[in-house]
Amino acid sequence: MLKMINNPVPWPDGARVAVCISFDIDADSILHLAHPDKAHRMAAAQSFLRYDRISVKRIVDMFDHFGIRQTFFFPAWCMETYPDLVEYILKSGHEIAHHGYIHESPNEQLCAEDEHHWLERGIETIERMTGQRPRGWRAPVYHFSEHSADLLVKEGFLYDASLMGDDVPYVLRAKSGEIVELPSHWGLDDWPQYTYLPELGARMPTKAPDEAMAVFWAEFEAQWKHGGLWVAVWHPSVSGRLARCDRIASMIEDMIEKGDVWFATMEEIARHVQSCREAGTWQPVVEDMPVSSRPLPGATFRPRTE
Numbered sequence: 001m002l003k004m005i006n007n008p009v010p011w012p013d014g015a016r017v018a019v020c021i022s023f024d025i026d027a028d029s030i031l032h033l034a035h036p037d038k039a040h041r042m043a044a045a046q047s048f049l050r051y052d053r054i055s056v057k058r059i060v061d062m063f064d065h066f067g068i069r070q071t072f073f074f075p076a077w078c079m080e081t082y083p084d085l086v087e088y089i090l091k092s093g094h095e096i097a098h099h100g101y102i103h104e105s106p107n108e109q110l111c112a113e114d115e116h117h118w119l120e121r122g123i124e125t126i127e128r129m130t131g132q133r134p135r136g137w138r139a140p141v142y143h144f145s146e147h148s149a150d151l152l153v154k155e156g157f158l159y160d161a162s163l164m165g166d167d168v169p170y171v172l173r174a175k176s177g178e179i180v181e182l183p184s185h186w187g188l189d190d191w192p193q194y195t196y197l198p199e200l201g202a203r204m205p206t207k208a209p210d211e212a213m214a215v216f217w218a219e220f221e222a223q224w225k226h227g228g229l230w231v232a233v234w235h236p237s238v239s240g241r242l243a244r245c246d247r248i249a250s251m252i253e254d255m256i257e258k259g260d261v262w263f264a265t266m267e268e269i270a271r272h273v274q275s276c277r278e279a280g281t282w283q284p285v286v287e288d289m290p291v292s293s294r295p296l297p298g299a300t301f302r303p304r305t306e
């Protein structure tokens, strides 16, 4: 067979692919961040996002039905605002991971010191509400900064889930040490498939669930074939809507029927690849972070202004 991944991971029990259907529970944090002065007056947009109150429980029940445990990323503000969702998720043994405080952007809104402050603030909330420190982090809107890798290592994180640089896990090497990267990409994100929410500048034509799933499933088939990692980056207010969630249940059935699929939390995947690396059975690509700490020299390229 034509080999497309140079270092496929030896997944547990001979599985062909590791799957994590991860959900980011942003709720209305993103509306308050985008419109601090008027978010409280935007009732319809709020209700769109606060649909998480309904769909998170639906998603947890669906995972429970299939007997799989997955990972939910939370801005800490959302955990504090919707504590019943946290309890519901924990009761079924799913992982809760860090997704900022109120979905702030590390590389657009924060200096290194502020990024560290809000990272610590989220760690405190997760520790207080779940009984353990977070093992993983996903930057809000993938806005990983030049300081993120180093801060995550300093705070003892096991993995990051914000980047898109490989088909299999890889390793980020920062000043203070290393961290496992569990990559995904925009092709596995539900926002471009479905989201029409003009208040947040999202104007995607809404696709039928079958059409969106064709995109996600093509990625799954290829990862299954070549021994990769399939991480969905979905949102309860988007993919947890009834027709879409119903379609996800059929997708999970199809995955189970296909076989050799390892459904796991992000933590389990990160621990597995770490142990393979220690045992010498697998070698990740290692990337120094930040890749670059300053813009390219001005002379490299200048567009003509006429």
Ligand SMILES: [Zn+2]
Residues within 6 Å of the ligand: 024, 026, 099, 103, 140, 141
């Ligand atoms: Zn998010």
